[in-house]
Amino acid sequence: MTATAERLGILTIARDQVLERGEGLSEQQVLQVLRLPEQRLDELLALAHEVRMRWCGPDVEVEGIVSLKTGGCPEDCHFCSQSGQFDSPVRAAWLDVPSLVEAAKQTAATGASEFCIVAAVRGPDARLMAQVRAGVAAINAEVGINIACSLGMLTQDQVDELVSLGVHRYNHNLETARSHFPAVVTTHSWEERWDTLRMVRESGMEVCCGGIIGMGETIEQRAEFAAQLAELDPHEVPLNFLNPRPGTPFAELPVVSGPQALQTIAAFRLALPRTILRFAGGREITLGDLGARQGMLGGINAVIVGNYLTTLGRPAAADIEMLTELQMPIKALNATL
Ligand code: SF4
DSSP: OOOOHHHHHHHHEEEEIIIOOOOOOOOHHHHHHHSOOOOOOOOHHHHHHHHHHHOOOOEEEEEEEEEEESSOOOOOTOOTTTTTSSSSSSOOOOOOHHHHHHHHHHHHHHSSSEEEEOOOOSSSSSSHHHHHHHHHHHHHHHHEEEEEEOOOOHHHHHHHHHEEEEEHHEEOOOSSSSTTTGGGSSSHHHHHHHHHHHHHHHOOOOOEEEEESSSSOHHHHEEEEHHHHHHHHSSSSEEEEOOOOOOTTTEEESSOOOOHHHHHHHHHHOOTSSSEEOOOOOOHHHHHHHHHHHHHHOOOEEEEOOOSSSSSOOHHHHHHHHHHHOOOOOOOGGGGG
């Protein structure tokens, strides 16, 4: 810690740097925030909330996701129950186009502006691209909602095709800090993921990139990850907390505690003042219902409604009700188109 930081305290510095000037915290500064004692948590959450309101406004982006192709992935991401390399109880399955359209309709009915089509693959093959092509066209014809895709690593031709289909956002998570990635995935590299993100960014599609906290990384690596995301500067960051799945190599890892999860969310908000920061998977087991509200008042400004990919999330109605109680309007579709 620098002498100035020690004298002023990191939250005083953050108030001026992030809240007033809109400049995210550096890696070292994020580390100081992550090391704050639990007694400072309320103060930290209040500042993160102020930053979110100042630089993003009160709107909350609501998104639904659907799994087009579930399970049987050849990769070995140690947290993932969809890997075909582990004994997780997730069976490989494909969704047909009418079911995809139905899921998009249900998502739109909750007031959501985003619908993300997800496939458990290393990257799309010809069959998957054909399904996506048909699915996107059918949704666009019948449902008014933005379409995002999450289909793994892409070639330049695939990036170009998604742009021509009108896909407006692409999700590809870096998952964790570069220095921790080899302990999480061995079948591909962090740099390969970064390459896809670079192509997506250059294509004009919005970049959605986040990761999972609680995969055995150190506090220093959490700060490193926040800084790497800040360098990428994605439009949206989905923050997940590990929900250890049976049969995966990370099945026995401890769950991140509620206070630590909230502290991490707030620290990431201070590193990424303008980003859509989304509560994603794992939130129920780390935070529970009460924590979900605290997160919305501690830097988060987007939620996923309904089911996650392999585990059940909170019902959509509960989330929408919570946003109403918090007087946070749902971001309208026309504001994002
Ligand atoms: S590439 Fe995606 S679906 Fe495949 S194992 Fe990794 S996280 Fe799971």
